[in-house]
Amino acid sequence: MRKTRPFGSPRQRVRNSAVYGHQRFTLLFQLGASAVLLILALIVLNSLHLWRTYHQALARSQTNTANLTQALTQHASDTFVQAEATLEELAEMIHQQGMAPDKWPVLHRLFKEKTQGLQQIDAISLYDARGRMLVTAADKLPSVNDFSDRDYFRYHRDHPDLTIHIGQVIRSRMTQELILPLSRRLDNPDGSFAGVLLESVMISHFRNFYTKFVISDDSTLMMLLNNGTVLYRHPYNEKAIGTTIADSPLYKDNIRQNQSGTVNSALANDPQSMVYSYEHLKQFPVIITSGVSMDQALADWRHDAISHAVMTLIFVLMISLVCLLLMRQVRARMRIELELIHAQQELRKLNRSLEKLARSDGLTGLYNRRHFDLVFKNEFNRAIELRRPLGLILLDIDFFKQYNDIYGHVAGDECLRLIGNTLRALPLRQRDLAARYGGEEFIVLLPETDKTGALAVARRIQDKIGQLEIQHRGSPVGSISASIGIYVGLPISEVDTPSKLVVRVDAALYEAKRLGRNRICEA
Known part of the structure; x- marks a missing residue:
């Protein structure tokens, strides 16, 4: 009969040692x-x-x-x-x-x-x-x-x-x-x-x-x-x-x-x-x-090549440390990310407030000239692309300097605020835009509007200003009035520019002033 060795015999220990060594070698390999x-x-x-x-x-x-x-x-x-x-x-x-x-x-x-x-x-x-x-x-x-x-x-x-x-x-x-x-x-x-x-x-x-x-x-x-x-x-x-x-x-x-x-x-x-x-x-x-x-x-490429060679060497030297530091870095990064998210939310709120202030005129509440120029440029390009007419109304308060001299600048500011409220209350369409153009000048942008529509808006503005009944001893009519210029046209690519359209409506406003003010003239 074949003899057997008891558990824990030397042959078994040798075999286990070989297996352990093999596993260790395999792991190291x-x-x-x-x-x-x-x-x-x-x-x-x-x-x-x-x-x-x-x-x-x-x-x-x-x-x-x-x-x-x-x-x-x-x-x-x-x-x-x-x-x-x-x-x-x-x-x-x-x-x-x-x-x-x-x-x-x-x-x-x-x-x-x-x-x-x-x-x-x-x-x-x-x-x-x-x-x-x-x-x-x-x-x-x-x-x-x-x-x-x-x-x-x-x-x-x-x-x-x-x-x-x-x-x-x-x-x-x-x-x-x-x-x-x-x-x-x-x-x-x-x-x-x-x-x-x-x-x-x-x-x-x-x-x-x-x-x-x-x-x-x-x-x-x-x-x-x-x-x-x-x-x-x-x-x-x-x-x-x-x-x-x-x-x-x-x-x-x-x-x-x-x-x-x-x-x-x-x-x-x-x-x-x-x-x-x-x-x-x-x-x-x-x-x-x-x-x-x-x-x-190729100067940037050479710089990139040197940077990649150096970074490769650094990665080879630091690869053993990455695993040990990874968790700590991830936890730190998550904490920083949470702080950044909170900061970004606060910054977005601040940016929205600043953006609103940057687009508005502080006195009248209307859009300011900067915002008008941006919208006007976009509508000008849209009018050229779609071949649709573009209307502009430019109005100037008559004898406003005399009004300031007689009643003071505080009253002048109040007058501008009332006119701004009047323009903001106009029943304009979604893409129409009223803005303070500068001083006592206001401008209204009317995309896709014909002369009849622009003239109707101008008359409505003139009537609304007249209904304010703001007393003005320095004006022949006894109250605040406005001279209005209108331009409606189809912009032509490589011929017209937004500034040229403003020049034309300004010429119509100049004609209204020349003819005696408190009237509407078309370019």
């Missing part, structure tokens, strides 16, 4: 293999990431260049649109009041106010048909007063159109600053040439903005005329201003033929190919180009 696999995974993932981001950086360089061009285009467009609006406003005033010598002091003060209000403007000047400067924003006229040799003057003298002209960069004879002339022709009532209204935009305005963009020495940002003439170049090089790139492959093969684009090309004097992006301004004969070198395009 698993832990070691897991660590090795984790490290290999980090290295492989990091390598794949760097390989992928390298190719993405090459593709993204075109997008970044296009975005840079778009930012410069928007800045140039905003500058020229603002200049155009200023010139149109001044031209309209000169057209109404004339250029007689008795108007020069008023124009001088106005030119000076506009120049001080717009930092990019070097000067605003008015020239007669012979090229003599009549009025300027400066305190005195130049000693040599003959500007008939300037290109912008000759252009307007020989071209009958009244559009804004952007000339080549010149040096101001009064301030010796490099300026970009923006000018407009002025006509006599019979259509003959009356002179030129000039707004000088300082090249330093563009230089200050372009300096904000950090680019390498072998990259370039340029602003050109449509014929390829350089208006500004960054990094700044005064010798490049006034030169032309019309003979370069970039201009001949791309800029001249397309409205916008991104291309790998080179200028005639570039030592290497770069990524170029260009775009024509829609309203003005100006082109913006951006050229970024490949070294600059």
Whole structure:
């Protein structure tokens, strides 16, 4: 018979020890293999990431260049649109009041106010048909007063159109600053040439903005005329201003033929190919180009590669500590998140209160001009997209200065509050909007409204103001009244702007005042 060993015999202990050792080895192997696999995974993932981001950086360089061009285009467009609006406003005033010598002091003060209000403007000047400067924003006229040799003057003298002209960069004879002339022709009532209204935009305005963009020495940002003439170049090089790139492959093969684009090309004097992006301004004969070198395009990727390599090493060294600290960090993070949620809730409440205050006029309770401008812009774009009419009503309290002088500013504020309450009580539609436009002026926006509807609203406003029966000894009618201008029209894309519509309704208000006030006039 076969002999058996009792429980706990040496052979059993040897077997259990082997199993225990095997399990321990297996656990250590698993832990070691897991660590090795984790490290290999980090290295492989990091390598794949760097390989992928390298190719993405090459593709993204075109997008970044296009975005840079778009930012410069928007800045140039905003500058020229603002200049155009200023010139149109001044031209309209000169057209109404004339250029007689008795108007020069008023124009001088106005030119000076506009120049001080717009930092990019070097000067605003008015020239007669012979090229003599009549009025300027400066305190005195130049000693040599003959500007008939300037290109912008000759252009307007020989071209009958009244559009804004952007000339080549010149040096101001009064301030010796490099300026970009923006000018407009002025006509006599019979259509003959009356002179030129000039707004000088300082090249330093563009230089200050372009300096904000950090680019390498072998990259370039340029602003050109449509014929390829350089208006500004960054990094700044005064010798490049006034030169032309019309003979370069970039201009001949791309800029001249397309409205916008991104291309790998080179200028005639570039030592290497770069990524170029260009775009024509829609309203003005100006082109913006951006050229970024490949070294600059890959600079972020190199920084990213070094950061990932360092972070991978840190993760390998700290992986054993992460598990021990994880729970403590999670508890701390949950506590912080609860505090942040509470803080965010309080911040949302505060933001809602601030937003309401930012949109409202504190005196009348109506919307303020800032909110009106935002809504007006949206409704203007909607009217163009849907081809629907857009109505504006602009009203001004008659003889309000005299009212303040007679009854005091406290009574004047109460009068404005009553009129604000009257406008807020109007039975307007959901998208209609009444706002205080400034001082004693109020404006009503009427989307998708015809002239009949706008006139009905204007008459209702006039009746409601009359029903207030606010006594006014300084008014011919004996009580507070309002002059009202109406404009209703279908905005046209690339022709109209919100500011032009306001100018038209303001002209109707001016006509109502000219005809004796307390009446309604249509533009």
